[in-house]
Amino acid sequence: MLALMNTATGEVAELEPRDPGHLSVYLCGPTVSGAPHLGHGRVTLVWDIFRRYMRWSGLSVRFVSNVTDIEDKIIVAAAEEGRPTAEVAGRYEKLWWKTMDGLGVERPDFDPHATAYVGEMVDLIAVLLAGGHAYEGGDGVYFSTASVEGYGLLARQDLATLRTGARVEAADEAGKRSPLDFVLWKRAKPGEPAWPSPWGDGRPGWHTECVVMSLGLLGEGFDLHLGGLDLAFPHHENERAQALAADRRFARHWAHNGMVVDERGDKMSKSVGNITSLPGLLDRYEGRVLRALVLNSHYRSPMAVTEGALESAKGMVERLDNFVRETRDLPPAEPDPSTLARFRSSMDNDLNTTDVLAGVFGAVSDARAEPARAPALAAAVKEICQSALGLALPFEEERLNPEVLEGVRLRDEARARGDYKEADAARERLVAMGYVVEDTPAGTRVRRRPR
């Protein structure tokens, strides 16, 4: 079974599914108040790879990832555009899923929306109030962090030290008793979207939705809660605190992926404003290149998405593409067992995907050096890349348009009669159409280079 760093303990530990053979997973999804950025690309790719691998390993995975469709930033965006929040959120959500398709990231099994769970959130807040874990302040209802034993587990600090480092409270949260307390229910200002509650019309705070949605769809003591490292504290801590205060058993294992950083090594961050649009990047690089880049770095390390790193990742994809093209007509074979074994042990070791790539490229080299083993090795590469990692490779012959086929025919004819001037001209035309041209014993072949 796969061992994964557990943020709650600081140790790599084997996953132990609550229900044998089934894995229940919650991943914190996007707030749809803008275009997805590179950080969204990483978090979704990392855990998409994880999810596929778990399924490939024979587990059934119940994968839940939420969409936060009501939140301050959405209200601001809607006000700026003079449109309803639901419309703005809907538009960005559409862009979100389109971008996920571009990345080759599978849809979650469930994608609960915050606005569909307001009633459950109100119920939870009532329970917290009744239990003395929450209080009413000026602008709404707040959670009392001091009321929970062991608050600070995911930050690996205790309440007192966290409080020492906390920054000055925001003015609109003046009703809080402690800077670490957080809002459960925000009373609506005039014109803001609002839902009814015993504490006045308003909207839920961000941290509550994940509690009711994860417990609602995955049940008590679900297996794994995932997200970007920046969510570990305070977001996940605050989820955990609510669940504990409500006497519910929450996630049993927490895992967090590292941040995307800029060229200088600084984290991409909304407040800093150094975030890069993901759809914009996907115009320049296909999703497979980004997936290769993610695979080439450990999921917990900071990852820079630079031109050089992207070009390098593209080179890897191209090398795999070439290997697949040259081996796809080999007779079918069982995947090479030792290659698969190495793959499993790399993945099971806290998702060491860089080592996975080393193994895959090792198989590629071996297949070229030892033709007798090539069918089994090629089958292993296919199994690993396609089935387990979601890295689509050209296992099927590409269809070429008539114009390209005509160019290929012209080059073949010219070469056959020794007219290299014409042959070169035909090649240039094909290159201009975006193809790499190769001469083979079977004649001219063309292929597209990864974008």
Place this chain on the structure above:
RNA sequence: GGCGGCGUGGCCGAGUGGUCCAGGCAAGGGCCUGCAAAGCCCUCUACAGCGGUUCGAUUCCGCUCGCCGCCUCCA
């Protein structure tokens, strides 16, 4: 200030107390080719610095320097 992490060859990026070697990208040379492309071969070979432990440290320990993350919004 508290807590956590990082510093590997031109670049990205694993890993390890002791032979050799990560892997990819890039660069240079060669083979192959009508010329190419792809592929193959070769070259460039590192572990921030200083101490310590050890027969032996890039790997363990300490210190120094540098960088980053969290304690604000955030994936």
